[in-house]
Amino acid sequence: xxxxxxxxxxxxxxxxxxxxxxxxxxxxxxxxxxxxxxxxxxxxxxxxxxxxxxxxxxxxxxxxxxxxxxxxxxxxxxxxxxxxxxxxxxxxxxxxxxxxxxxxxxxxxxxxxxxxxxxxxxxxxxxxxxxxxxxxxxxxxxxxxxxxxxxxxxxxxxxxxxxxxxxxxxxxxxxxxxxxxxxxx
Numbered sequence: 399x400x401x402x403x404x405x406x407x408x409x410x411x412x413x414x415x416x417x418x419x420x421x422x423x424x425x426x427x428x429x430x431x432x433x434x435x436x437x438x439x440x441x442x443x444x445x446x447x448x449x450x451x452x453x454x455x456x457x458x459x460x461x462x463x464x465x466x467x468x469x470x471x472x473x474x475x476x477x478x479x480x481x482x483x484x485x486x487x488x489x490x491x492x493x494x495x496x497x498x499x500x501x502x503x504x505x506x507x508x509x510x511x512x513x514x515x516x517x518x519x520x521x522x523x524x525x526x527x528x529x530x531x532x533x534x535x536x537x538x539x540x541x542x543x544x545x546x547x548x549x550x551x552x553x554x555x556x557x558x559x560x561x562x563x564x565x566x567x568x569x570x571x572x573x574x575x576x577x578x579x580x581x582x583x
Contacts, residue, residue: 399439400463402447403470405507408433412475412490418449418456418502430473442467447504449473454494454501470507476500488529496556531555 404420410432417429422438423445430436430449442465449456461469476493477486493501532555535548 400442400465400467401437401439401469402445402461402463403435403437403468404430404447405435405470405472406430406432407472407474410475410478412477413451416451418451418473421448421450422446424448447471449502449504451502454498456502456504457500459504471504472507473502473504476503478503488532492529 406418408414414432417431419426420428420430420436420438422440427438428436440461440463442463445461445463446458447461448458456473459471463469476497477490531551535551538551539545539548
């Protein structure tokens with residue numbers, strides 16, 4: 399029978415006291431705390447896995463499981479840096495508000511530590527764009543007193559963030575299915 403192992407490392411200040419609720423095929427099957435690993439045996443086929451905590455969640459990860467498949471997944475908060483700073487505070491506010499559907503980072507073990515090196519645009523994430531727009535709009539408001547310009551800059555930043563979320567690669571949003579599994583379907 400296929401088995402999915404979910405691991406949650408410890409060492410992050412964010413969410414260190416809170417469990418993530420585990421949903422498989424939209425049914426709550428348990429919860430996972432920091433420094434804990436849980437194994438779930440599932441029937442062969444395609445299954446959706448998602449983690450939730452209050453109003454925030456992870457992306458829904460699609461798992462295609464064969465007869466004796468064993469997959470390891472890792473979950474953690476998106477804000478992994480433990481230092482206290484204003485920038486980390488803004489990043490956390492972004493993930494709790496606009497990025498609430500991707501607040502929990504859920505990936506396969508081999509993808510979790512892999513660095514994305516696709517150029518400067520991949521390093522400038524939605525939270526960074528939102529922070530840049532927020533700083534620009536505060537500066538414009540302080541210099542001119544015009545709230546309409548501030549609103550336009552913030553709305554534009556939100557549009558860029560939403561467009562970035564809508565047009566990200568599908569395999570990142572729903573999980574990669576191996577070529578051998580595609581051929582067998």
